[in-house]
Amino acid sequence: MSLYQPGILAKPVPSQARYLFFSLKSVEALSAALDALSQWVDGKSVVAGFGSPLVLALGAKVPGLRVFPALNAVVENPSTQHALWLWLWGNDRGELLHRSVAIEKALASAFNLLQATEGFLYNTDRDLTGYEDGTENPLDQAAIDAAIVTNAGPGLDGGSFVAVQQWQHDLNGFAAYPQADQDNMIGRRLSDNEELDDAPESAHVKRTAQESFTPQAFTVRRSMPWIENGKSGLMFVSFSRNLNAFEVQLRRMSGMEDGIVDSLYSFSRPLTGGYYWCPPLKEGRMDLSALRPASR
Numbered sequence: 001m002s003l004y005q006p007g008i009l010a011k012p013v014p015s016q017a018r019y020l021f022f023s024l025k026s027v028e029a030l031s032a033a034l035d036a037l038s039q040w041v042d043g044k045s046v047v048a049g050f051g052s053p054l055v056l057a058l059g060a061k062v063p064g065l066r067v068f069p070a071l072n073a074v075v076e077n078p079s080t081q082h083a084l085w086l087w088l089w090g091n092d093r094g095e096l097l098h099r100s101v102a103i104e105k106a107l108a109s110a111f112n113l114l115q116a117t118e119g120f121l122y123n124t125d126r127d128l129t130g131y132e133d134g135t136e137n138p139l140d141q142a143a144i145d146a147a148i149v150t151n152a153g154p155g156l157d158g159g160s161f162v163a164v165q166q167w168q169h170d171l172n173g174f175a176a177y178p179q180a181d182q183d184n185m186i187g188r189r190l191s192d193n194e195e196l197d198d199a200p201e202s203a204h205v206k207r208t209a210q211e212s213f214t215p216q217a218f219t220v221r222r223s224m225p226w227i228e229n230g231k232s233g234l235m236f237v238s239f240s241r242n243l244n245a246f247e248v249q250l251r252r253m254s255g256m257e258d259g260i261v262d263s264l265y266s267f268s269r270p271l272t273g274g275y276y277w278c279p280p281l282k283e284g285r286m287d288l289s290a291l292r293p294a295s296r
Contacts, residue, residue, distance in 0.1 A: 049276025158280025
């Protein structure tokens with residue numbers, strides 16, 4: 001029986017994390033590198049996501065997996081699709097660093113590490129703006145229903161899809177707005193996290209109201225703040241049973257549905273964007289049985 005990687009839904013989010021993004025270097029070395037990766041991925045302390053370039057290099061196909069879209073919108077949402085994404089959990093920055101170095105070395109024959117970004121917990125699941133992140137996350141069975149693939153067959157059931165975007169905030173610019181304007185941009189009051197019924201249609205909460213889509217677009221967000229070289233923002237991580245749930249939200253945020261752009265873009269912008277398939281686990285290791293050559 002295949003099970004989902006437990007880190008996808010485990011609570012609470014760890015105090016420290018490290019995100020690793022890899023490109024593919026050698027198809028010939030893939031088999032050995034994936035064997036090495038399987039030694040590290042337990043689905044909790046290390047969550048793994050396979051990008052379309054990696055799946056295609058294996059001659060396989062995962063239904064529903066695709067590259068991050070280059071949307072034709074008035075705001076930029078860069079597509080920076082990578083072959084492999086790893087989310088390392090922990091509570092010690094030094095241990096995470098050493099673990100990521102060891103993983104990079106183990107995969108070096110087949111993969112190049114292109115980006116390593118540290119994430120951290122801020123004031124109990126808050127974004128650096130001070131607002132709570134993931135307030136509308138489904139809980140318990142509803143979270144499983146939103147994030148985990150079922151009824152797709154062996155090697156696919158228990159899998160998940162994840163959208164990853166690194167957003168960079170202009171915190172000084174955001175702080176310059178009066179508190180009431182900040183609340184209207186987010187769609188919630190900072191003081192008590194209550195949703196504002198009279199917030200403008202451009203408010204982030206209204207742009208991404210998951211129940212307002214047809215079909216409903218529920219995802220499980222596991223985002224964390226990041227700081228690097230004087231810059232900062234949010235590593236947005238959103239798990240779902242299919243990528244459409246995230247993509248319809250992004251299209252509406254970008255003004256592609258009704259011309260109204262999410263106020264989030266007035267103080268923040270995405271630097272990266274990628275889609276990944278998180279394989280299920282079987283007997284404690286990644287179940288990669290679905291990665292067989294695609295039928296012609």
